[in-house]
Amino acid sequence: MLATLLDRSDGTELPLPASLRDRYGGDLRFPRDRVHVFANFVSSIDGVVSFALPGKTQASFISKGEPADRFVLGLLRAAADAVVVGAGTLREERGGMWTPEQPFPDAAGGFAELRRAMHASERPLMVVVSASGDLDLKTPALAEGAPVVILTTRAGAKRLAGAPTHLRIRALERTTAAEILKATVDETGGKLILTEGGPTLLGHFLRERSLDDLFLTIAPRIVGRDATARRLALVEGAAFAPGEAPESRLASVKTAGDYLFLRFARRT
Numbered sequence: 001m002l003a004t005l006l007d008r009s010d011g012t013e014l015p016l017p018a019s020l021r022d023r024y025g026g027d028l029r030f031p032r033d034r035v036h037v038f039a040n041f042v043s044s045i046d047g048v049v050s051f052a053l054p055g056k057t058q059a060s061f062i063s064k065g066e067p068a069d070r071f072v073l074g075l076l077r078a079a080a081d082a083v084v085v086g087a088g089t090l091r092e093e094r095g096g097m098w099t100p101e102q103p104f105p106d107a108a109g110g111f112a113e114l115r116r117a118m119h120a121s122e123r124p125l126m127v128v129v130s131a132s133g134d135l136d137l138k139t140p141a142l143a144e145g146a147p148v149v150i151l152t153t154r155a156g157a158k159r160l161a162g163a164p165t166h167l168r169i170r171a172l173e174r175t176t177a178a179e180i181l182k183a184t185v186d187e188t189g190g191k192l193i194l195t196e197g198g199p200t201l202l203g204h205f206l207r208e209r210s211l212d213d214l215f216l217t218i219a220p221r222i223v224g225r226d227a228t229a230r231r232l233a234l235v236e237g238a239a240f241a242p243g244e245a246p247e248s249r250l251a252s253v254k255t256a257g258d259y260l261f262l263r264f265a266r267r268t
């Protein structure tokens, strides 16, 4: 499914079943001895991650549902102990379940096999970050009944008082990236933490230099932006000066049709 043009990623090979390795075009490696935070996004050629138009805000309008992108989304979730998403993404991606199999059901068996081989729980823990606590508890991902951790402020926790018990509400002193990660690791006991953003949450992680790896799919289209259509870029709410911008190392390059799959590792 994906063809690998370059792979110089570090870490330990995950025990991918052959079906996943074939589709991914090789192995997937992560450091296993420390907490490792990785993000996954799809953007247009010009770096837009959401059209930000009513009814057309979802990432799938950028990716046009490209199967290889959906597969990578599922694979990275299958590898993760927790998937952290911001409240904005939860609000816009209403049907999202943040499970490995939802974007790519054909590989559900392979994803489950990988998690068993990694001695991981049946699915990654979903963690939602919200300062306001203004969440629609009828959103399928929150209403389904699977455990979800909601990291919020004291005011947010007050607003969420009375939420069903499968939603574990944790009020953090400060919702910094460091505190979000600490609480996430506490809750899962695992070390592989995936964030699917959105761009505001990613901005927090980058400001605090908390992101280790970025998996970025470039979809072969140009979306543009103008004064009336303020479309979201990969990172929102964080702007770096020259010399301060987080630097990366190109860790892998893959293709599927006209889509490009890049993995950038933090340069330390």
Ligand SMILES: NC(=O)c1ccc[n+]([C@@H]2O[C@H](COP(=O)([O-])OP(=O)(O)OC[C@H]3O[C@@H](n4cnc5c(N)ncnc54)[C@H](OP(=O)(O)O)[C@@H]3O)[C@@H](O)[C@H]2O)c1
Residues within 6 Å of the ligand: 040, 041, 042, 043, 048, 049, 050, 052, 057, 058, 059, 062, 085, 086, 087, 088, 089, 090, 092, 093, 129, 130, 131, 132, 133, 134, 175, 176, 177, 196, 197, 198, 199, 200, 201, 202, 204, 232, 236
């Ligand atoms: N193309 C892609 O790959 C991709 C990936 C993800 C998302 N998206 C798109 O991006 C759009 C959403 O963008 P967004 O920037 O609004 O998303 P976001 O980062 O998911 O959500 C922002 C909200 O999350 C909460 N939040 C984030 N960081 C926080 C922190 N450090 N402490 C406390 N709360 C924090 C706040 O929630 P409260 O408002 O509740 O306080 C904030 O308003 C959607 O259209 C989504 O589809 C695209």
